[in-house]
Amino acid sequence: MARIWSFGSDVDTDQIVPGRYAPYMTRDEELGRYAFIEARPDFAAAVRPGDLIVAGPNFGCGSSREYAAQALHLTGLAGIFAPSFARIFYRNAANLGLRLFEADLREELGDGEEVDFDFEGRVIRAGGRELAIEEPPELLLRAWQAGGLAALLFAEARR
Amino acid sequence: MASLAEKILGRAVGRGLRPGEVVEVTAQRIMVHDSIAPAVRRILTANLGHDRPLHPERMAVVIDHVAPAANLATAESQRDLRGWVAANGIRDFHDAGDGIAHQLLIEDRIARPGEIVIGSDSHSTSYGAVCAFGTGMGATDIALAVATGRTWFRVPETIRIEVTGSFGPGVGAKDLALTVTGRLGADGAIYSALEYRGVAALSVAERTTLASMAVEAGAKVGLVHPEGLPAEQAAPDWLLADDDHEPRGRRLEIDLDRLEPMLARPGRVDDVAPISEFEGRAVDVVYVGTCTNGRHEDIARVAGLLRGRRVAAGTRLIVVPASRASMAAAVADGSIATLLEAGAVIGPPGCGACIGRHMGVLAAGEVCLFTGNRNFRGRMGSPEAEIYLGSPEVAAATAVAGRLGDPRAILEVIC
Incomplete structure (x- = not known):
């Protein structure tokens, strides 16, 4: 089962990882522990691989710091669902292989709810309900398979 | 008519473009700053086995985020960065105390009208002050551009900010930038380009205030129309010329005479x-x-x-x-x-x-x-x-x- 973590609109990168926790201020491998360290201190300790974030529009706005996306990716999240994402965050997530889904599920899924996310079946099952997930763009599917868009593009660069 | 964003990207690929198309272009300038450079180098080494830029002459490296170094970790990181700059013959290097990357690239005319300039900092939209297609990216995107000299964009829709009038006493470009951010909202220009019009009387400094804040409405770029730029930063004719088709997309009208702090x-x-x-x-x-x-x-x-x-x-x-x-x-x-x-x-x-x-x-x-x-x-x-x-x-x-x-x-x- 996957737990739903609900967030509001315009979640900025200073909430995800404040600048003071930049990798060279801490250590790379510890980054996951700093996800939402001040904005939601219970998150990093309780989040489990496979969990989902459900948020409002413009998730990840603000800084270009890729370590915001990286910190969330390191927690093992299976996906972030929001009506829209800040463009730099979207590119960072695509490069890293963190799965973003442009969908508004705020009315459907509440914080703390336990669901079953069947990515292959493109469906979230929540207490008898089935929420269909729109087919992601083909390029992103390939990128996720490869461990991120960067892995695909670097493979091309090496050729 | 083609927006400034469509013109610049169109010029780069040699054909007319419509919003929504995805294009691959040359990154004519790549700015990397102190707090992201270690990640860029690490990503290059992990993927290519080396961290050399394909085009050192297109790189600009600036130590500005923690400058001078605040502690041992930043001091050592910046020492390593200086070594990388020297080893790769990167000439556009600004050490701690020279200033903020965005200001330096504009002052030194490294960011030029009509060029595509990407930076490791989100406020790289600042280069729109001189009508460069300036935008911020994360470490991996920057590393890819450093390695290949190329990057990709979705051609953005354009939101035109039509400005009339002039600033009253005690009112200035920041009040305009805040007004635009307030009216559009933090996600109002997401994936889009802002295009400021009617601001020929504004200085490069004022234009930089507008362009730097474009990202706060989610914009990909904040392009200030190059009309009125000083002679040494003047735009090429293809960028200045307007064709006579009606502009597409959204518009926002702002009368500076009515603006308040x-x-x-x-x-x-x-x-x-x-x-x-x-x-x-x-x-x-x-x-x-x-x-x-x-x-x-x-x-x-x-x-x-x-x-x-x-x-x-x-x-x-x-x-x-x-x-x-x-x-x-x-x-x-x-x-x-x-x-x-x-x-x-x-x-x-x-x-x-x-x-x-x-x-x-x-x-x-x-x-x-x-x-x-x-x-x-x-x-x-x-x-x-x-x-x-x-x-x-x-x-x-x-x-x-x-x-x-x-x-x-x-x-x-x-x-």
């Missing part, structure tokens, strides 16, 4: 209202600086209002110039002397406390009036600090009063 409330860049709604709120720190409002013009405006006055007891004024040249000009015209007499602290050119790492970090419970671009919770230090965004003029009035204040009140006394 504006503030953004703590926590949200788009929670914007006139100064009259805030007057009287006690302020601990007034912070003047950043790529948005740390240039010589901004410092001179603050000094002009502080001449013969003192910073209020219980309030600290911190001034961090955007570049060495900005600081030198402010020394030469007496602005720095005026600020020192008024009780200001002057910091070395750079990003200062904008990212909350050094040089004036805020404590819990402190209230700050900031001429920068972001007031997110925890941005400048404690998440329990409050950051109001405002203009250099509002900063000056606030420093004198020790409370959020309307610059027009002191301007009347001077006149």
